[in-house]
Amino acid sequence: MPPSLAVNFAGVCMPNPFMLASAPPTTTTEMVDRCFRQGWGGAVLKTLTYQVSLSSNVTPRIAAYKDGDEILGFTNCELGTPHTIEEWAEDTYKLKKKWPDRGVFVSLLHTEGLFENQWREVARMFTEAGADGFELNFSCSHGMAEAGGGASIGSSDELVEKVASWVVTETSKPVMTKLPAMVNDLPGKAKAAQRAGAAAVSTINTLNSLPGIDIRTFSPLNSVDGLGAFQGLSGRAIKPVALRSVAQVASAVNIPISGIGGIYKWQDAVEFILAGASSLQICSAVMEYGYRIIGDLCAGLLNYMEEMGFSGIGDFVGKALPNIKKHHDLSRSYRVKASADDSCVGCGRCVASCADSGYKAISLDEARKAVFDSESCDGCGLCSHVCPVRGCITLRKEAV
Ligand SMILES: Cc1cc2nc3c(=O)[nH]c(=O)nc-3n(C[C@H](O)[C@H](O)[C@H](O)COP(=O)(O)O)c2cc1C
Numbered sequence: 165m166p167p168s169l170a171v172n173f174a175g176v177c178m179p180n181p182f183m184l185a186s187a188p189p190t191t192t193t194e195m196v197d198r199c200f201r202q203g204w205g206g207a208v209l210k211t212l213t214y215q216v217s218l219s220s221n222v223t224p225r226i227a228a229y230k231d232g233d234e235i236l237g238f239t240n241c242e243l244g245t246p247h248t249i250e251e252w253a254e255d256t257y258k259l260k261k262k263w264p265d266r267g268v269f270v271s272l273l274h275t276e277g278l279f280e281n282q283w284r285e286v287a288r289m290f291t292e293a294g295a296d297g298f299e300l301n302f303s304c305s306h307g308m309a310e311a312g313g314g315a316s317i318g319s320s321d322e323l324v325e326k327v328a329s330w331v332v333t334e335t336s337k338p339v340m341t342k343l344p345a346m347v348n349d350l351p352g353k354a355k356a357a358q359r360a361g362a363a364a365v366s367t368i369n370t371l372n373s374l375p376g377i378d379i380r381t382f383s384p385l386n387s388v389d390g391l392g393a394f395q396g397l398s399g400r401a402i403k404p405v406a407l408r409s410v411a412q413v414a415s416a417v418n419i420p421i422s423g424i425g426g427i428y429k430w431q432d433a434v435e436f437i438l439a440g441a442s443s444l445q446i447c448s449a450v451m452e453y454g455y456r457i458i459g460d461l462c463a464g465l466l467n468y469m470e471e472m473g474f475s476g477i478g479d480f481v482g483k484a485l486p487n488i489k490k491h492h493d494l495s496r497s498y499r500v501k502a503s504a505d506d507s508c509v510g511c512g513r514c515v516a517s518c519a520d521s522g523y524k525a526i527s528l529d530e531a532r533k534a535v536f537d538s539e540s541c542d543g544c545g546l547c548s549h550v551c552p553v554r555g556c557i558t559l560r561k562e563a564v
Pocket residue numbers: 185186187188210211226238239240241242243271301304342368369370396397398399400402424425426427445446447448449
């Protein structure tokens with residue numbers, strides 16, 4: 165039997181674990197319809213705005229965080245959607261009628277205050293509209309966080325539990341809480357969500373950031389008439405933080421996790437699953453390349469599963485967790501020592517890094533080849549990462 169990508173995520177069945185994250189790729193249900201036609205398993209609709217006034221987004225509001233020409237991430241200060249809640253509910257009903265086999269989650273809620281009646285009202289409306297479930301946006305890192313919503317809810321165990329329980333008690337559908345990465349005691353927030361009856365946790369949202377400053381005009385980027393605000397950072401740059409968050413939450417609760425943050429390739433997806441996620445959400449990769457990446461994601465994941473002998477996603481959810489330990493549990497019974505092979509090009513980068521950030525263990529000989537003094541080498545590993553020639557510097561274990 166070939167492996168299957170199908171998942172039952174918190175009671176919602178989808179043909180594969182790949183969902184669009186709540187973000188520009190889910191700005192309208194017409195767009196979600198298009199992504200489903202291309203094969204996406206599910207989607208979290210763009211976070212609903214309770215007060216229409218909030219839909220007046222600033223422009224521009226999205227920028228790329230780059231190293232040269234390479235996009236490392238995006239920064240944004242987007243808040244609103246162009247639709248009213250009533251329009252979203254009608255469109256959600258039509259979307260679900262057309263796509264009964266895909267997961268449609270509704271993201272709640274940008275409000276100008278923490279009003280229980282608003283959260284309950286919207287939960288009721290979208291339960292009736294046939295949404296498969298809810299994602300509670302307790303993690304928006306800019307704008308709403310300053311106004312008491314988003315990440316400021318996700319930073320408090322008490323608020324996570326309180327607001328989640330408003331929605332959980334108002335709907336029969338699964339409720340997932342989207343938690344921020346940069347909080348004290350993320351596992352505590354996940355436990356608070358579980359106590360409230362949440363069916364799943366998703367993590368992470370964007371990371372609060374200052375993308376840059378124009379050094380001539382002193383204007384922060386992205387500039388709106390010369391002024392700026394803190395922005396949310398997404399994409400490749402945040403993947404290590406997202407993986408850590410997923411692993412931390414997976415170790416704290418026994419409800420399913422939707423992993424988000426810097427997923428571009430099928431290999432990224434595998435890592436998130438190994439860290440404990442059983443569905444995956446993607447925004448930045450779609451902003452960069454479009455919905456069509458779903459073909460490669462599914463094909464790559466299937467090939468990997470076949471190669472590894474996994475018949476379903478459940479076979480490897482959290483498989484890496486037993487290998488993630490506390491720092492003091494890691495072995496000190498050996499050290500590694502660095503050495504280079506003949507492919508050394510004599511650039512001297514390892515020499516400079518070791519001398520100025522390490523142990524002065526490397527020099528260049530007359531032929532400009534790196535020579536390692538194994539007595540001085542502390543085995544930190546830095547040289548092998550600054551070396552531009554792949555595989556030139558290797559680290560060999562020595563017992564101590
Ligand atoms: C322009 C932009 C707008 C976003 N809007 C929302 C939103 O409305 N609600 C939400 O929960 N997350 C929002 N996000 C965050 C994404 O859903 C996602 O959590 C984050 O971008 C990390 O995933 P990625 O690295 O795949 O982009 C937004 C992200 C971007 C880049």
